Amino acid sequence: MNDKYKYTPDNFKSDQEIKWCPGCGDYAILNSVLKAMPEVALELKYKHERFTFISGIGCSSRFPYYLNTFGFHSIHGRAAAISTGVKVANPLLTVWVTTGDGDSLAIGGNHFIHAIRRNIDINILLFNNEIYGLTKGQYSPTSVLGKVTKTSPFGTVEHPFNPGEVVLGARGTFFARSIDMEVELTKKCLVSSAKHDGTSVVEILQNCVIFNDKTHYSFAKDKDTRQDNTIVLKHGEKMIFGKNKDKGLIQIGMKLMVVKIGEGGITIDDILRHNATEPNPGVHMMLVNMKYPNYPVALGVIRDVVDVTYDDGVRDQVESVRSHGSIHCVEDLLNSGSTWEI
C-alpha cells in the first residue's frame, strides 16, 4: 500500500558528473542524503516530486545538481531566504537547504538566524569544514582562533562561531550534529530533522581534504577515536560514551563533567539522561559547547522541541481571515469603502 512512497537512493541521484575534489567529505554526505531521502519519503508519505533542495554558494551548495529533485542553486548566503519563500508559497513541499559555514554563518548569517527564529519548516544541512574551499582556502567564521590561512597568514585574531550555539541563541527548535564519515548517523539525523516541524539544523563536521585537511581529526579520525572522543546522544537514553561504554556526563551546578562509571562512587544512576524535547535550552547549550579534549564532542539529535511553525501560522491566518472577510474577489475590493456615482 505504501508502494507509491517507495523509492531507492537511485531515484534521488542525478545524471550529473560530481565535481568535488577526490577525498572530499561531501561524497559521504551525499551518500547519507541519498540513503535518507527514501526513508523520509516512506515514513512521511512524501512523493518524489515534493522534494526540493536549495543551496547558496560554496562547495556544499553544488549539492542540488547531484540530486534528481527540484533544485535551486542560488546566490551566496541566500538559501535560507529563498527556501523560506518556497515553503510559504507551497507548504506541501519538503524543503532542504544545503549550505556551509561561510554561506550560512558569514554572508548569510542574517537569513540563517531569522529562518530559525521564525521556525519555518525547512531542513538545513550545514556543512562545517571551518574553511572557505571554493575560493581556495580563506578562513571562515568557524575557523579556530589563530588559524593560518591565505587571508590570515599570521593567524586569525577573531573568535569562531559554534553553529549549535548560534542555532540555540536564535531560538532553534531542532539541532543535530554528525560527522561526514558517520554515514549512518548522518542519515538518522536527516530523517529526524525531516520529521521535525519547524526549522531543523543538522551540522555535519566535514573534512576539506585540500584546504583544511584533518581539521576534525583530533576527535574524528577513525572509529576508535570517535568512540572515545565523541558522544552520540539519543533522546531518553543515558549520556554514556567510550569504547567500553564506561564514561558518562553528569551535571554539577552550571557545568557538565565527564566521569568514569564505577570510579569515585559514580554509578549509572548519576549519569544524565538526554532529553531532546526539553524547551529550556540550558543543558542543550552545554552539550553543543562541549569541546575536545576536555569533553567528548556531542553528536546526534541534541534538541528537538515542539513549537508553532511560521508556515502553519501564515496558512492559518489566511484561512481564518478568509472565512470571516466580506471581500472575496478583486471586484469586491475595488468597490469597498467609500464610493460615489457620477
Place this chain on the structure above:
Amino acid sequence: MKHENRVELNDVVIRFSGDSGDGMQLTGTLFSDTSALLGNGISTFPDYPSEIRAPQGTVAGVSGFQVHFGNDKVITPGDYCDVLVAMNPAALKSNACWLKQGTATIIIDSNSFNEKSVVKAGFKSLDPIKELNLEGYNIVSPDIVTMTKEVLKDFDLDPKSIVRCKNMFALGMCFFMFDRPMEHALNYIENRLSKKNPLIASANKLVLKAGYNYASNTHELANTYTVLPAKNLPKGRYRSINGNQATAWGLIAASEKSGRPLFCGSYPITPATSIFEELAKRKDLGVKSLQAEDEIAGICTSIGASFAGNLAVTTTSGPGLSLKSEAIGLAVMTELPLVIINVQRGGPSTGLPTKTEQSDLNQALWGRNGECPLVVIAASSPSDCFHYAFWSGKIAMEHMTPVLLLSDGFIANGSEPWKIPSMSEYPKIIPPIILESPEGGFMPYARDAHKLARKWAIPGTKGVEHRVGGLEKDFLTGAVSHDPLNHQRMVDIRAEKVLRVKDFIPKQEVIGADSGDILVIGWGGTKGHLQSAVNELQSESHEVSLCHFNYINPLPNGVEEIFSKFKQLIVCELNSGQFANYLRMIYPQYTYLQYNKTQGLPFTITEIKDKVVSLLDN
C-alpha cells in the same frame, strides 16, 4: 446672505500646513474626499518631513497637504495655492513660496503666532507677515486655539487633547469658504474615533462645526466660493485612490486573473511601505505577505515563492533596490517571473526619503552585474499604478522574466478619484505552466517560439524535476554550462526575450497633434504636469505635443514615427537626464534637448511652459 457674494470658480488649490503633529494630512484628506463626493475633479499631494515628529514648531517639522479640485478632470495637485492654511509660523515660512502671486488667501491661527513660535521658526523679526512680504495678501487670522478652548471648555479632556482639535476649526472655515457640506467629515470622525474615544470624537465634531459657523458669522472672508461638479467626467462609480494602494490592488488583480497566489516578501522603506501594508491587509484574498529581515531577504523569499509557483512581488525604494541588485540578477538568470516595485525618492544613498525624484532609471535599467536585461515599466498617475502593476504581473508571468515597475513618491502618496474598472475589462493572464513531463523528457530551458519564454515547472509537479540557479545554463537542458558559444547564445536570447515584449504592449502614442514645433517627452510620474503644461500651450495656439512613456524597456513600437515629425524634442525629467541619454542610445538620429530638475519636488506647470516658450521664441 452668503450667497450674494458666492463666486464660481473653475478650480481651486488649497494647501493645509502645520506642525507634523497637527493632523494636516487628515485635514487635507477630509477636504479632498468631501470635494470628490461632490463630483469635483481632484488631485492631492502630501508633503511631509521624514522625521515622524521633528522638533515642534520648527521649519523642519512642517507637514503639508495640497488639494486641487476643479469643475473638470484635474491631473496635478497644482503649482501654487489659492488658499494657504498655516497653523504656525514655521508652516507659513516654509509654504509662503507656494502662494499664488498676490491673489491668495492666507488663514493663520493668530494664537500660534506668538513670540516664542515666531522665534522658533527662525524669523528675524516678530512680524512674519512683513518679513515674508505678504502684506498684500488677504490674511485671515482668527484666534483658533482660543476659540477651540472656548468650545471645549466643558469637556473633560486634558489641555493637549483640546488644542489638538484646532485643525478641525480650520477645516470648518474652509468648508464654509468653499461651500462644502460637513456630513462626510462628521461621519468619518464618528466612525474612526468614537469607538476608541467618544469624547474626542464629539470634541472634533464640535470644533469642526464651530469653525464653519465662525466663518459664516463673521465677515472675515469677504467672499465665499464654489466649484461646481465636473461635467465631463465619464459616468460610473468612483472612489478615491492613491498610487501605492492602486499598485497593491493591481498586483492582486493580476493574481486573480492568473490564478497564481500572490506572495509579497518585503522590508519596510519610505515611500514604498504602504504597498506592502496594503497587501498585508488582504489575507481575505489569500495574499501571503512576509516581512523579511532585510531587503535582500525580501526579494529572495519572493524568488523562492516564484520558483514554487506564486506570483511573487517585492516592494522597495532606491537604497533597497541597490541591495536587491544581485538577487534581481538571479531572477534574470533563472528566468523566473517576479515583479519588483521601486517607489523612487530623492537620492543618492538615503537622500530625501519623503521627496520625489526619477533618478533610479539608470539603476533599474543597468544596475546589475553582467548582461542582465529585464522589463522596465513606469506608472504615471496614482490611479494608473493599478493598470501598470497589473501589466507588470502579466508580462512577468507570461514572458517568464522579472519586471521592474517604477513609481515615485509623488504618485505613490498622491490621490485622485478613480472610475472603478470592471475586472472583465482586464485581459486573462496565462502563465506557461507545465503540468506533466512531455514525451522525450522535459527540457527546462526550451522556449516558446514567439515570446521565447521557458516553461514554469513548479515543484510538486511529477516528472519535471529540474535544477535552476545562478550559473550559466545549457540552452536546452539547463545543466551548468561553461561552453563559450552556449554563453553567447544565452546572453543573446535573454536580451531577445525582453525585446520581444515590444510586440505585446500598446504602440507608443502622442498626446496632441502628431507633428509640430516641439515634442515634450516625459516618462512616469511627471505625466500630469507635462500634460497640463502642453494642454495650456496648445490652447495658446502653440504647436506642442506630448509623448509620455510608460513602457521603458523595451520601448514600444512607433517611437521613431512620432519623433521624426517634430522640429525639436525636449526630454523633461526629475533627474539629470537619464531618459534623455537612454533615448540617445536607442535613437541616436535625433537631437534631444533637456529640462531637468532635482529638488525633491514635482515639476510646476509654469516652469515647463516657460521652458517650452523660450525654445519657441528662439
